Structure formats: structure tokens, C-alpha cells
Amino acid sequence: MIDQLDVDSLVVLQRLEADVALPSQRVRAAARSQLIQVILAEKADGRRHGSPLHGAQDGRLVASEMPARFSRKSIGGLRLPVATAATALLVVLAAGAILQGHPSGRTTPTASPMRAILAAFASASEDVVYIKQTTTSSDGMTTTIDTWTHPAAMPPEGHSVEWRVLYFGPDGKPVSDVGLRYVVGSPLVALGPKPGKFYPSGEILDVEYATRSWSDQLNQAVVGPTFTDDTIGSLILSGRLAVQGTSTLDGQRVLELGSAVGPEASTTLWVSATTYLPVRRIFTYTAGNDSYQVHGTVVSDISYLAPTRADLALLTPDIPSGFTRTAAPPLLYPQG
Amino acid sequence: MASNPQPPNVPAPDAAIIQASWSVPERFAEVFERHFAGIHRYIARRVGTSLADDLASEVFKIAFERRRRFDLGVDTARPWLLGIATNLIRNNHRSELRQLRAVQRLGDDYLATTGSELEDAQEAAEMSVELARMARAIEMLNSDQRDALLLHYWAGLTHSEIAASLHVSPGTVASRLARARLRLQSALAVPRRHRPTGLLKALLRVNA
Numbered sequence: 001m002i003d004q005l006d007v008d009s010l011v012v013l014q015r016l017e018a019d020v021a022l023p024s025q026r027v028r029a030a031a032r033s034q035l036i037q038v039i040l041a042e043k044a045d046g047r048r049h050g051s052p053l054h055g056a057q058d059g060r061l062v063a064s065e066m067p068a069r070f071s072r073k074s075i076g077g078l079r080l081p082v083a084t085a086a087t088a089l090l091v092v093l094a095a096g097a098i099l100q101g102h103p104s105g106r107t108t109p110t111a112s113p114m115r116a117i118l119a120a121f122a123s124a125s126e127d128v129v130y131i132k133q134t135t136t137s138s139d140g141m142t143t144t145i146d147t148w149t150h151p152a153a154m155p156p157e158g159h160s161v162e163w164r165v166l167y168f169g170p171d172g173k174p175v176s177d178v179g180l181r182y183v184v185g186s187p188l189v190a191l192g193p194k195p196g197k198f199y200p201s202g203e204i205l206d207v208e209y210a211t212r213s214w215s216d217q218l219n220q221a222v223v224g225p226t227f228t229d230d231t232i233g234s235l236i237l238s239g240r241l242a243v244q245g246t247s248t249l250d251g252q253r254v255l256e257l258g259s260a261v262g263p264e265a266s267t268t269l270w271v272s273a274t275t276y277l278p279v280r281r282i283f284t285y286t287a288g289n290d291s292y293q294v295h296g297t298v299v300s301d302i303s304y305l306a307p308t309r310a311d312l313a314l315l316t317p318d319i320p321s322g323f324t325r326t327a328a329p330p331l332l333y334p335q336g
Numbered sequence: 337m338a339s340n341p342q343p344p345n346v347p348a349p350d351a352a353i354i355q356a357s358w359s360v361p362e363r364f365a366e367v368f369e370r371h372f373a374g375i376h377r378y379i380a381r382r383v384g385t386s387l388a389d390d391l392a393s394e395v396f397k398i399a400f401e402r403r404r405r406f407d408l409g410v411d412t413a414r415p416w417l418l419g420i421a422t423n424l425i426r427n428n429h430r431s432e433l434r435q436l437r438a439v440q441r442l443g444d445d446y447l448a449t450t451g452s453e454l455e456d457a458q459e460a461a462e463m464s465v466e467l468a469r470m471a472r473a474i475e476m477l478n479s480d481q482r483d484a485l486l487l488h489y490w491a492g493l494t495h496s497e498i499a500a501s502l503h504v505s506p507g508t509v510a511s512r513l514a515r516a517r518l519r520l521q522s523a524l525a526v527p528r529r530h531r532p533t534g535l536l537k538a539l540l541r542v543n544a
Contacts, residue, residue, distance in 0.1 A: 009520055012466040013489050021385070023376040023392065031376075031393035035368055038397045039361045135360060139348035143362060287356035294352045298360060 029210045033176065036167075040223040041199070113243055113255055113276070114236045120276035121229040125153040128305040128312065129228055137296035144168040148314050150307065153229040157185035162315040163225035177207040177317035182222040189221045199223050207317045213326045214319050228278065228302065232269070246273060249280060278302045350413035354406050364403060367413055368396050375417050378491050379424075383431040391424045398424075410500065418491050419501030422483050429479065436471040473523035481516035484509055 023031075128150045136142045146166040155161065160183050167175045182202025189201045202222035207214040232241070244256045253273040258266070258281075270280045283298040305311040348356075350367055357364040375395055380388035398420050399406075399413070406416055425432060474482060483502060487493045495513070499506040 009470070010489070012470045013520075020377050020380045022373050023380075023389065027376070027389045027392075028372060030389070031372060031396065032365070032368060034393050035365065035396050035400060038400055039364065042361055042401070135362065137348075137356065137363075139352070141348075141363075141366060143365075145362070283360075285356065285359050287352055287358070294348050294356050296356060296360060296363075 025210050026213075029176070029208045033178075033206065033208070036176075036178075037223060040165075113271075114241070116276040117271055118233060118236060121153065121233055124277060124304050125151055125229065126307050127152045128307055128314065130303040130305055130314070131228070131300050133298060133300045135296060135298045137294050139294050142170055144172070147225070149225045149227065150312065150315055152304065153227050153233075155184055159184055161225070164315045164317060165224075166317070174209050176209060179205040179315060179317045180222045180224065181315075189219065205317055207319055207323065209320075211326075212320075212323045214317075214323050215326050232278065241269070244268075252279070254279060275304075277304050349411035351406070351408045351411050354403050354413060355408055357400075357403055361400075364400050367399070367417075371414055371417055372396065374414065375421055378418060379421050381490055382425050382435065382486065383428055384435045387428060387431050391421065391428065394424055395420045407500070414491075415493055415497040415501040418487060418493065419503070422487065422502065426479055426483075433475060436475045469523070470520075473520050476523060477516050477519055481512050481519065484512040485516040485520075488513060 128148055129152045131147045131149075133145045133147070134142065135144075145168070146164075148162075148164040150162045151159075160181060162179070162181045164177070164179045166177045169175045180202060182200040184200070186200040186202060188198035190198055199221040201219050204217040204220045204222065205214070206217065241257050244258065247254055247256055247270075249270050254270040255273055255276075256268060256270055258268040267281065267283045269278055271277065272279050279302055281298075281300040281302065283300075285296050285298075287294050287296070305314075350370065353363055353366050357367075372392060376388050376392035379391050379395075383391065395417055399417055402420075406413065410416070474485070477485065484498055487498045487501065488495075493501065495506050495509045498509045502509070
């Protein structure tokens, strides 16, 4: 056996791999876009599986998926959820699940405010929900995502669902702006090679700032959105969300709800004491190991907008002048 | 868990980012930003740029879905991502063969695009022949040996990193590498002893 190649062979071997260009911005943007779709798909799955109205699956980690180094000793009490939604409220589901498993926890909601919140959701179900979500972490990363969702709650079959997701880069400039639209009850189409990943077919308007281009894609698998009202409403109905007190937020009186999810994560939801609609959620988490840890905070500011013509127009991404239209990118996965 | 906050603006290891993505999935995009170019380039070297566009994208989608299986004791995700890439490349073995055979046919094109000085042209001609022979020799390796060889010499992974990425023992990696080197040396040695000067001269005339 030989341990090394001779120098001549090594030179030739390395020459053979040289001169490969870096991927273009277009290729990079397309790949990033596809990854985001998969992330959103997991969020949608996590929401479905995590709903307390749909069985016991709450998206927590299972032992077989835990790396050996992070045994139950280190994160067992955390039971991180699989995903949070773009609105990042799914974590509340996990909080509720934990509390349910610990009867001594805060499991007794104040009934009257909870009824008021449910009533507020019902009256605002046709609104546009605007959420500005900012994630900061101790390693210096800051990301901001704006989302607009209409209607605020899942509508009945035959009605449209619209969702716009505007991603900003660390420099605060837009990276991509994606509008999704589908009709509830539309035929399902596959997303991804795994069986069982089917989503309603709809339209995706994708504006990519890196390539200064946009495309309009029809009959695509549309993933999302997560309906904030449905998520919180489910928690209230299952008695898993607790009122912790009252305070003042940006000059308005608010109710504070939520709970810690073990020592490594906590979530807090503020609801207006006047309208009883959510106005802010803050989720904090810690990840890493004994030698390195990342602490992160996700702040979601939530607004309910009346479905006026002007506010409904916010659901459509802006196409800046000078951007060129491109053919729709290939389907996320080969078909057939 | 011991509290050990890091100062701001210090890049976190991939492991910390991946664990953070368990609860905030968007954070996985940072892994993409860090490694996409390198993974794409490695795949492009093996199967060509066109297919690399699709496969590199696929690598990160698969990695995201499997991120809870990532060994958090390893700081960098690069070997893990290259392991996923290697599996995808194996599924596209025909494309890799086409890529290698394309290199074997490069001789004339290579000469036509290199320097006009005789010495440069001579070097270019020799290199083109060597490249073609190396591509042929790599093609002759079995897939296990080829993966180990190219992960080591092209991607720069250590034996233990290759072992982790391919889910085999370090001893197996060492064995595969040694066999790959042996086969390469064997395939390249004989022609070198009988350097085809006639062929070189013929190639040089193309550029004259």
C-alpha cells in the first residue's frame, strides 16, 4: 500500500479539479428559494402535527433523533418543537404540551380574557394580519421577515388564501419577496420526493433582488401560511395558554400570556387589553453545547389591518422598476 | 446547560446554527450561505456545472430535513454536506462518467486555448495528455475508491472527516484511499515510462 500520490500525479489530479467557476447569483438565488420552500413546508407540517386539536403529536424531538451528545439530560426538559411558523407562534404549542405534562404548571387560564380573545379573533377573521419578525442572536446574525396573511383565519372551501413573505438580509435590504395565493380545496400537488407531501396548487409570484428578476409561477405547490388566530385559538380551547398579568406595551395596556418552555426557551404573547388581539410575541432560545452557545430572540410585532383595498394590495409583492421577468424556475422536484 | 454566552459578531460553529434551527428553522439558511458555493463547486467538478446546479440545491434541502441527525459534536457541517453530495453524485454516476470522458477528449481544445510559445504549448500538450489519462484512471476506480480519493484531494477532507461523511470507519477510508492511489499509480506509471512523443508532436502541430 502507498500513503501518498507522487508529485506529478498530485499536480495532475489537482489540475483536473481546477477552473470550476463559482455558482452564479442566479443559481444561488434559485437554490436559496427552494430551501426556503422546504423550510416553509416543514413549518406547515409542524403546525398540522402540532395542533392540539389534531392528536398528541406536538413536534417534539424523539430520542432516536437526538445526537448522543445531547441526551435527555441536556435537553430533555426542553423538547424543542420541530418548527415555528413564519409567525413563529407554534412554539406556544410546545409550551402548552409541556405544561400539560406537568400538572403543577400554570394550566389554569383566566376564563374571561380567553373568551374575549376568541371573540376578537372571530370579529377579525377577515382582516389582513401583518407581522414583522426580527431574529437576533448572540453570534451577530439579525434577520427580518415581514409577512402579510389574508384572511386572518383559515377560510372555508372555495375561498382564497393569500400570503406574502418579504425577506430582508442582514443589511436590512430586501432579499426576496414572495406572494402566494391558492383557493381552499384546490387540487393537491406534490412537493418533494417523499410520499405524503402534498399541498394545494396555486400561484407564486417571486421577486428576487439578488438577480433583479421576477417570475410568476402557476400550478405550484403552495405551502403555508400558518394562521395565527387558529394557532392561538387552539391553545386557548385546550386550556394550555395562561394569562400571567397585565402591563403596558408601546403605550397600550396589554395582557401577558405564555410560559417558559424549559430552561432553554421561553415564549411570551402580549394581547391588547382593548381589542384582545395579539400585538407582540417574543421567543427566546439557547442552542449549542458546553463549549459554545448561541442565544437568540425572535420578536414578532403583530398588526390586524382592515381588509381595505389598500391593505389587500399589500399582499402582492412589489416589482421594482428595472427588474426583468424570467421564466418560472423549474419545479422544485422532477415530476413523474 | 452551562451558561457560556459568546461575544457578538463571532461566527458560531455550524453545529450551534444547526441546533438553533431545530427551534428556528430559518437559521438553517446560514448553513446554506456558508457552504453552498463550496458544495456546488465540488459537485460541479465531478458531474459538471449543469447538473451541479440541481444537486447542490438538493443537498441543502436534504440536509435541512435531516438536521436533527447532524452530530453536534462536530463544529463544521462541510463533511456532512459533502457526504450527502456524494450520495447524490452516486445516483448520477452516468453524469460523472460523461464528465470524466469529456476531459479525456479535451486534448485538442486544451491546446487551442493555451499559450503560443513553444515551451508553453509543449507543457500544455503534456498536461492535456496527463489530464486525459488521469480522468481515465479515475473512471477506472470503483465508486468507493473514487469517493474517498476525491473527497480527500479535491474537497480536502481528512481521513476521519471522510469516514464521518461516508459512514464508514477511518480504517476503511485508509484502505480505500490506499487502493485508489495504487490503482492511479499503476494506471499512470506505464504510459509515463513510454511517453508518447509522437502524440505530443502531433498535438503540437495543431497549435503551430
